[in-house]
Amino acid sequence: MKNRINKLFDTKSSNILSIYFTAGFPNLNDTLSIIKSLDESKVDLIEIGFPYSDPLADGPVIQESSTKAIENGMTLVVLFEQLKTLRTITQKPIVLMGYLNVVMQFGEKKFIEKCNEVGVDGIIIPDMTLHYYISNFKDLCDENNVSNILLVTPETSEIRIRELDKYSSGFIYLVSSNSITGSANAISFNTEYYNKILNMKLSNQHLIGFGVHNKETFEIVCKFGSGAIIGSSFINNLKENGANKISIKQFVSSIRK
Template sequence: MNRIDKLFSEKKQNVLNVYCTAGYPKLDSTLQVLNALQQHGADLVEIGMPYSDPLADGPVIQHSGSVAIENGMTMQVLFNQLKDVRKNGFDTPLILMGYMNPVLQFGIENFCAAAESVGVDGIILPDLPMYEYETIYKQLFEKHNLKFIFLVTPETSEERIRKIDTLSSGFIYAVSSSSTTGNNKAIGNQEAYFNRLQQMDLKNPILVGFGIKDKATFQAACKHTNGAIIGSAYIQALNAASNVDLVTKDFLNKVLQ
């Protein structure tokens, strides 16, 4: 069973997915961050693959990506870093999040094969159109046992959400507002949107992202969904980290306890 499926079969509520940027704050930080997140309570880990034009990312994650690129992070470096991660006791579901341009440059078949070989469970590519996924790439992701996760927003029509639900696997990423990551819009104001998704009785679990930063916003997002995704707030915490493990422990404790 795919690790994402296993997670949601065992845990229906308060699922915490934490986003980190590969190669940040230092090139060799990736595995330290993954292990700290697993040890201190993350249910899922989403690794951002740095890209020079990240459309959905706010300034904090954009900056972390720029630093990672300057550090020397590339897709091949990331796969090299991850090649033994599953052999060394990391069993948390792992998602790669990025954009189509670098994936196409790497070669999408090579990308999927490499992701499967290092134990990646799911992929998020916000700029891959649903039609192209369905008609060109769906079988390729399925061949390599990679869940493909689509995003929905408060403006997404019910018809499109239901179509996404038929195509998605793993979970649906519910963007809390039509903005970039790290926004300060109040999650509590989106309760009607989250409730609408809940009432649709979709087959996929729902995780809320964008604007989740602490215990209050995490709990608000979880009230009508299966869990939430924290990104920018954790990246900011890492920015000043002299000890990745201690900073991660402190950050997650404040969210979960």
């Protein structure tokens, strides 16, 4: 059975905009209001980060938001409680992103079942190896109709990319460079890398992330993929303006205009 991510990519193959924010930031109970404002804007997919004290792939902006969210009291228990009414607010695809240690502490089976229960369509766990996914998560994800999105970087070999494509569901997260999120150097216009991915004609479409932060960078990477993920610049917007509906909509409009 297809989930909302699959249905999105069935109907749209270009200029897909995914927005990332950290649950519990800037305030503990902002999660649903941010989702509602994004739902009412021109966002195609919403990615919710659950905070972790040592987020290796994340730059200082997302790290700071994670620290604040933890201080605010955000946990997976709290997040799933908040998301109980998720599907009364939006029918857009929802992806949870975070780190394996947090999931293991919560309980892997319970985590995937809770995703299904509240209507989360996919997960991104950057530090989970493919072997660990196949051994511990694949059956759970299949049974609960939860997509597992895997990451490809410029260092990933072609053989490995095809293996990741085989086990990804939903889409592939194409990391723009070997940098951290939000880095000024993250967007690398390495056309050789992007074109290699395009020429491989993978089964999954891909979204490009790390360093996409405005209309210009969004439009550039959309030439090489189905769309892009924007995180750090949106979190900066939340930091400056809070979970203000008007500012959220203006941010998205500035990307889409």
